[in-house]
Amino acid sequence: MKDTAILLEHVSKSYRLSHQPYSSLKGILLSMFRYRRRIEVHQALNDVSLTIRHGETVGLIGVNGSGKSTLLAIIARVIRPSAGRVQVNGRVAPLLQLGVGFHPDLTGLENVYFNGIILGLTRQQIAERLPSIVRFAELEEFIDTPVRAYSSGMVLRLGFAVAVHTDPEIILMDEVLAVGDEAFQHKCLRKIQEFQHEGRTILLVSHDMNQVRQVATRTVWLHQGRVMADGATDEVVRQYLAFTEEMERRAI
Amino acid sequence: MLNELRELYRYRELLWTLVLRELRVRYKNSYLGFFWSLIVPLVTVAVLTIVFKRVMGMVIPNYSAYVLAAFLPWMYFQTALLDSSQSVLAQIQLVKKVYFPREVLPLAAVLANLIHFVLALLVFFVYLLGYVGAPLLPSVALLPVLVFFQTLLIAGLSLIISCLNVFYEDTKYIVSIGLQLMFYLVPVIYFSEQVYHAQIASPEWQRWIYLLYHLNPIAMLMTAYRKILLPPITVQQIGAVQKQTFASLPMDWGLLAVACAVSVVVFMLGYAFFNKRKWDFAEQP
Ligand SMILES: Nc1ncnc2c1ncn2[C@@H]1O[C@H](COP(=O)(O)OP(=O)(O)OP(=O)(O)O)[C@@H](O)[C@H]1O
Ligand SMILES: [Mg+2]
Numbered sequence: 001m002k003d004t005a006i007l008l009e010h011v012s013k014s015y016r017l018s019h020q021p022y023s024s025l026k027g028i029l030l031s032m033f034r035y036r037r038r039i040e041v042h043q044a045l046n047d048v049s050l051t052i053r054h055g056e057t058v059g060l061i062g063v064n065g066s067g068k069s070t071l072l073a074i075i076a077r078v079i080r081p082s083a084g085r086v087q088v089n090g091r092v093a094p095l096l097q098l099g100v101g102f103h104p105d106l107t108g109l110e111n112v113y114f115n116g117i118i119l120g121l122t123r124q125q126i127a128e129r130l131p132s133i134v135r136f137a138e139l140e141e142f143i144d145t146p147v148r149a150y151s152s153g154m155v156l157r158l159g160f161a162v163a164v165h166t167d168p169e170i171i172l173m174d175e176v177l178a179v180g181d182e183a184f185q186h187k188c189l190r191k192i193q194e195f196q197h198e199g200r201t202i203l204l205v206s207h208d209m210n211q212v213r214q215v216a217t218r219t220v221w222l223h224q225g226r227v228m229a230d231g232a233t234d235e236v237v238r239q240y241l242a243f244t245e246e247m248e249r250r251a252i
Numbered sequence: 253m254l255n256e257l258r259e260l261y262r263y264r265e266l267l268w269t270l271v272l273r274e275l276r277v278r279y280k281n282s283y284l285g286f287f288w289s290l291i292v293p294l295v296t297v298a299v300l301t302i303v304f305k306r307v308m309g310m311v312i313p314n315y316s317a318y319v320l321a322a323f324l325p326w327m328y329f330q331t332a333l334l335d336s337s338q339s340v341l342a343q344i345q346l347v348k349k350v351y352f353p354r355e356v357l358p359l360a361a362v363l364a365n366l367i368h369f370v371l372a373l374l375v376f377f378v379y380l381l382g383y384v385g386a387p388l389l390p391s392v393a394l395l396p397v398l399v400f401f402q403t404l405l406i407a408g409l410s411l412i413i414s415c416l417n418v419f420y421e422d423t424k425y426i427v428s429i430g431l432q433l434m435f436y437l438v439p440v441i442y443f444s445e446q447v448y449h450a451q452i453a454s455p456e457w458q459r460w461i462y463l464l465y466h467l468n469p470i471a472m473l474m475t476a477y478r479k480i481l482l483p484p485i486t487v488q489q490i491g492a493v494q495k496q497t498f499a500s501l502p503m504d505w506g507l508l509a510v511a512c513a514v515s516v517v518v519f520m521l522g523y524a525f526f527n528k529r530k531w532d533f534a535e536q537p
Contacts, residue, residue: 015535073349076350078534094349094350097345100345100346100349101345101349105277105280106280110276113269117265118350118352122265146280
């Protein structure tokens with residue numbers, strides 16, 4: 001299948017949750033003297049199968065802890081699934097959360113190089129795209145200032161600007177746009193639309209249903225690591241909202 | 253392992269960028285920049301020289317040159333291990349989001365320290381030729397070989413330490429205590445000849461103690477640095493009770509070969525260990 005961008009077959013992911021913190025020597029020593037170790041396995045993804053074609057924009061929604069970030073991490077090859085098969089065709093660019101990959105002591109320019117290279121560009125490609133990156137971020141005056149002097153929104157813009165210039169085929173966005181100001185959010189939405197026209201694949205995790213409705217043509221609703229619904233955005237979002245309302249009503 | 257090395261090669265530009273970033277960050281906010289990394293060994297060696305000549309009664313011409321010849325490689329070993337122990341954990345947010353061969357993080361820390369070491373060696377040669385006026389020995393040609401194997405040893409240990417430190421943060425404390433103890437088990441402030449003549453065993457055991465001591469690859473490498481960089485020397489120690497003389501021993505090439513082989517093995521084991529655990533890093537809560 002040539003036009004498949006992302007193929008997930010019966011993907012499961014379980015995390016080991018130990019109630020005793022093992023990340024210290026004390027934890028290990030204590031647990032050795034315990035009668036039984038309490039290790040629970042938490043199933044973050046449970047038999048997820050998905051096929052995403054090139055050029056699709058897919059929204060990923062679900063309550064906190066439903067497994068959205070885990071799913072993106074598996075697609076980004078950052079973690080390996082416990083079971084199932086993953087196939088990704090094309091260059092993946094994760095849009096990084098605020099400040100990840102930025103060094104506060106280095107200037108915006110130095111950070112652009114580092115971010116670009118970690119996302120798979122060469123130095124030369126970055127040099128060529130630099131003017132466009134800086135223009136997109138609207139940070140011409142601050143590009144030689146250390147990033148510690150930037151506001152959160154400025155860091156976000158620079159990170160976003162680098163990521164959209166890496167020429168990715170598959171773009172992963174995990175609630176990344178929340179900190180930008182109104183104007184920049186619009187700009188990002190325009191960029192996303194541009195990407196859609198260019199036939200790139202976008203996976204968007206968001207709790208902002210308006211944003212999802214605005215950009216996603218298809219939406220997947222995850223709940224407790226399972227796919228609850230997968231289909232046209234309007235329909236899936238409606239089901240999801242009905243579900244959360246129902247949960248709220250029951251909680252009261 | 254071949255596949256992993258190939259993937260690492262594909263990401264060489266990232267590795268190099270990380271090295272540059274490390275160097276840049278370290279000196280960004282200081283006026284003296286690189287000279288700070290020279291000031292530490294120079295001040296240390298000055299203090300050691302005064303203490304050992306005046307207080308301990310060592311009679312050695314150019315003692316400071318002999319100390320420096322071992323202290324610079326020791327500094328490389330120590331700072332590289334300390335830097336790399338934190339290298340993965342410091343970038344854990346990136347590790348959780350972006351795919352790249354994880355080994356670039358500890359390796360970049362090692363390479364940045366390698367660059368420091370090479371620069372410090374250049375300054376050492378200026379000092380040696382200009383101030384001490386010692387002749388350059390032909391065996392100096394072996395210096396790159398020693399640096400290469402020491403780097404392999406450091407890289408292997410760094411891979412293990414940086415990986416363990418993600419899961420058990422006690423690692424970095426254990427490493428720093430271990431390094432402090434190790435400092436006394438390598439020939440920096442004393443000479444390996446003094447180990448040979450150590451009065452902890454009868455004379456027929458001397459050879460075995462010397463051998464055991466040098467089975468530690470870093471100890472052997474430092475003995476080797478001294479012997480290839482500087483002419484053989486007879487150490488005299490004038491104590492309150494007696495005067496001792498330690499004649500220079502020749503370089504033990506067999507032991508050096510063992511140290512080099514151990515370094516290669518440590519590197520391969522370290523890399524294999526790192527590869528086994530490196531995809532669990534992102535799952536660390
Ligand atoms: N490293 C980890 N170790 C153990 N459990 C984890 C780890 N990461 C996530 N989990 C668990 O897996 C489940 C799914 O987490 P995930 O981060 O994918 O949720 P999410 O849908 O992105 O939530 P949110 O909307 O809050 O971002 C959660 O129950 C979480 O507790
Ligand atoms: Mg999440």
